[in-house]
Amino acid sequence: MKASKLIETKEHFKANIPSGWWIRFGETFLEDLKEVLTEHDCLEKAEVGDIKEKYGSLTFDLYNGPEDWREHQAAWEYISEHTCVRCGAFPVKMRDDGWMLPWCEECFRKHLEENKDGRNAEELTIDNEEQKDYINYPINNNETGKADMRPYYKKINYEVRQ
Ligand SMILES: [Zn+2]
Numbered sequence: 001m002k003a004s005k006l007i008e009t010k011e012h013f014k015a016n017i018p019s020g021w022w023i024r025f026g027e028t029f030l031e032d033l034k035e036v037l038t039e040h041d042c043l044e045k046a047e048v049g050d051i052k053e054k055y056g057s058l059t060f061d062l063y064n065g066p067e068d069w070r071e072h073q074a075a076w077e078y079i080s081e082h083t084c085v086r087c088g089a090f091p092v093k094m095r096d097d098g099w100m101l102p103w104c105e106e107c108f109r110k111h112l113e114e115n116k117d118g119r120n121a122e123e124l125t126i127d128n129e130e131q132k133d134y135i136n137y138p139i140n141n142n143e144t145g146k147a148d149m150r151p152y153y154k155k156i157n158y159e160v161r162q
Pocket residue numbers: 084085086087088089103104105106107108
């Protein structure tokens with residue numbers, strides 16, 4: 001599928017990602033993609049392959065896109081891994097009930113109840129240190145080699161603490 005068509009129609013992207021991700025960053029993601037492709041003059045030639053959630057992270061395959069997209073992609077993956085798949089709360093922890101997904105506590109409890117899963121939410125929560133870093137130090141520095149997340153946090157209306 002042509003990237004320009006994906007951006008224009010939005011529906012294909014929306015249909016292939018969890019509802020919470022669409023709520024939190026779906027349109028912003030598409031705007032970011034459009035901006036990068038336009039800036040590098042590849043809006044017409046870029047093609048999109050697989051779009052899906054995999055291991056709680058956004059998979060988004062872009063062909064004929066610019067090298068610069070890599071950093072954007074990494075940032076969106078990172079954000080997806082901390083966005084509740086159901087309601088879009090951010091930042092949340094990764095939970096693993098057999099499927100590893102980012103859930104807020106409330107949605108995860110509901111999800112376990114709906115599935116008559118007797119296990120408790122705490123046991124299935126992955127206490128990733130990464131999340132701590134993420135909240136307290138949402139900036140890149142060249143020491144960690146992480147992408148500068150500030151512009152993305154601003155785009156998804158998350159208050160940047162410094
Ligand atoms: Zn939620």
